[in-house]
Every structure is written in C-alpha cells, then in structure tokens.
Amino acid sequence: MQNNQSEAASQDPTTQAYAELQFAFDHYNRSLFGGELPRCLITMQREKRTYGYFSRRRFVHTVDQRSTDEIAINPSYFAVVPLLEILQTIVHEMVHAWQAHFGKPSRPGYHNREWAEKMEAIGLMSSSTGAPGGARTGQKMADYPIPGGPFMLATDELLTRDFQISWCDRFPPAEAAPARPTSSAAALGATLTGVLEPVAGDRSNRVKFRCPICASQAWGKPSLSLLCGNEACDLAALLPAS
Template identity: 40%
Template sequence: MKSPTHSFYHYLEAAYDHFNKTLFNGRLPTCLLTVQREKNVMGYFSANRWTDAEGRIVHEIAVNPAYFARHNMMEVLQTIVHEMVHNWQHCFGKPSRSGYHNKEWADKMDQIGLMPSSTGLPGGKRTGQKVSDFPKKGGAFERAARAFILKSKGLPWVDRFTALTPSCQPREQDHAWEEDLDNSAMEERIDDETLAALLHCPISELFSDLVPSEQLQLAARKKVKSRYTCAHCQTNVWGKSNLKILCGECGAAYVEHEAA
C-alpha cells in the first residue's frame, strides 16, 4: 500500500503531467507542487521559489486542501490548471505585477478551454487582480479533465477539517455531462453515475469521515476573542470569553461585550 504522502502528492503530480501534455504540449517545465493553507486562496503560483544543492531553481504551484471538500473535482483541477497558465506565462509570456491577471493570461486560459471571469460566471471581467474561471462546454480543459477523472477516480485523501465556506468566487459548471461524454476505450471504466458525482458533486459528499460543519463552527466561535471595556477608564482589552478582569489603573471591573 502506498503511503498517504506518496498517494496524495502523486495525484497532484499526475494531474500536472496530464494537463501539461494535453493542454500545453508538454512545454511547461517541472515545478514543485505543495500544499499550503493560505486563507481565502485555493491555489497560487510562485516563480523561482525553490532551489537544490546543485543550484537548480524551480517554480512552485500550491493548492489549499482546506477548500477541497467545499468544491468538486472539476474545480480542484481548474485551480491546478489556472496556476499552470501563470507558469506558462512566466516561462513564455509577459506577466504583469504579482497576482494580476492580464490579457495575455486571459487569452491563454480561453485557448485551453477555461473562460476567465472575475465572478466565476458568464459576464465577469476577464482581467484583474482577482479572476476566477469556468470551463467552456466541450472545450479542451473539460475533455482533458474528464479523461483524467476517469483514469484517476478522484482524490485519494481529503482534509477532514474543511473550510466553512468555499474559496473565492463560485464557478459555473456544466451539468449536461451525459450529452458529450467521451466513451473511448480505456483499460478501467467507471459507471456514468459515479463519473457525474466525481465531476460535479462537492467532494464532501464523496467522503464519509469529514468533521461535521457544526463542530467546526463551534470551534471557530471559541477562537473569537471578546472585547472588555473598563467601566471607568474606557480602556479596552481582548481575551477569551467569561474572564473576570479588574483595571490596574482604577480597580473597576472590565465589562465583556458580546462578539459581533
């Protein structure tokens, strides 16, 4: 049995290699794939981030596992490819300032079958600091993603402590998968119902042992600090709930305010 580390990172590397071959003609250089829990970010690209003892330098593509279970497999794969386009632009194009999505990037996304959109839905702006995307029906990305999901059968491991809300903007998904599913011969097949679930169901519905949202919400509320105000001096301090605090200046008790 493969170790959890090996199987999880092998999945990410297999996805990168698959999309590099099918969408970028194998032109993208290898990069270092990492898992980072950066708040409100489902993934990012960082150029020239890693080096080894021989002086070789590689780029980094990071994904945030805390958001995986709130999205479906298509969206996870969209995130990887979105960052791969940043990789392509750094190597072969002219990127703008850090984090900005310019016209060249948007055109490349469009070319490979991902429509850039500031809202993640039709009609959004194609360029800007924060830009999401959605698959073009029957486009190159959609075909490549379905082929990869058929072959890989979904993520091997998922973070049980999933984020309470989805990352960034929503993304439009095409649910008419039955109409143009590629049924070309493959060594291993899965039924259409399972494929539909892998494509479009939130990953949380495919794993049975995730920590319940209610438990996560309770833990999040416990982390919220309360504000206390001295009734006489009007000075403020912050701490956990239900503390009994006296002011060092006047001796008056601090009054706890309810968390907003």
C-alpha cells in the same frame, strides 16, 4: 490509472496525495500545453482565502543551485468543492507558469489580457465572478470551463482513468475562498465527499452529469441529485450525460 490505484492503496499518505496532484499536472501539461511547461514543485499550502497560487523560482536546490517554480494548492477546500474545481485550480496556476516562462506577466497577482487569452485557448474562461459576464482581467480572478473546450475534453479523459483526490480535510472551511470565487461548475453541489468514493473497476459507479442550460458538468454516483449553481440556470436539475 487503474493499475496505479491498486499501487496507491499501499502507499503512505504523503506519497499518494502528492502523486495524484503530480499525475494531474503531467496529464494537463501533455494535453493542454504540449508538454512544454517545466517541472515544478507542487505543494499543499493552507494559504488563507485562496485556492492556490503560483510562485516563480520559489525553491533552489541546496547542492547544484537549480531553481524551480512552485504551484501551491490549498487542501483545506478539497472536501467542500467539486473535483472539477480542484482541477481548474491546478490548470489556472499552470497558465501562470506558462506565462512566467513564455509570456509577459503583469504586476504580481494581476491577471492580464495575455493570461486571459491563454486561459480561453486551453478551455477555461477567466471571469471575476466565476460565471459568464464577469471581467476577464483583474487582480483576483476565477474561471469557468468552456463546454466542449480543450480543458473539458482533457478532464473527461483524465476521469475515465479513475483519477481521484484521495485525502481531504476533516475540518474544512465553512465557506469557499473569496479570493477565487466558485465557478458555475463548482457550485453544482457535488463536493468531494460525494464524488470520490473508491471505484472498484466498473466506471458505472461514477457517471457524468450535465446542466441542460449552461452545459456545466459534474461527476458522481448515479444516485446523486444535483442542481446547477449558475444563477442564470435557476437551479436546473443536472441530467446524466450520455
């Protein structure tokens, strides 16, 4: 993505911000869904108390009457949660899109067993608390990455291409959204203000950290001191991953 980064620097903010979200969608579609998800309209919506949502056939073309789904991401939280949490949100909603087209969704807003099993298959464990031990199904669900699973492997590949979210809200909410509890990986303390500084070609400016207990991961500058937010890890210090 390095060539794209130089091009992005000359883009207007709207094009750059949405191109990054589309790039992540396309990457995960190929890596986790075999490219089978239909294209959708990705939007930024300041929906209160939630990180994102999926809406089936929300938009229709005014000329040829084609319809398309919406995946909405809340930019209010971009500055106060780690990049990993934003990527989890995108994939979380992509699983809803998969279920809408290839599975059997339950009532609106409910995360059923089929959805939970698909989440696990692509490397995200559904959890009502965002941590191990939470309920796998329910109305309001979070998730956490499975160490070594497809999602983390795909994310590692994405971040080796110097992927980033370039624009964040200067006045973010003071707290994380309760509608999608912060996952153990997202509670590491490495928010976007710490991990998304421009990288000038050399990836040594950004390294991967890993919790020695639960294996949750975060990315940031080598000088960062990060603690794991998973309650069972008792604020263990994250170590640079080899």
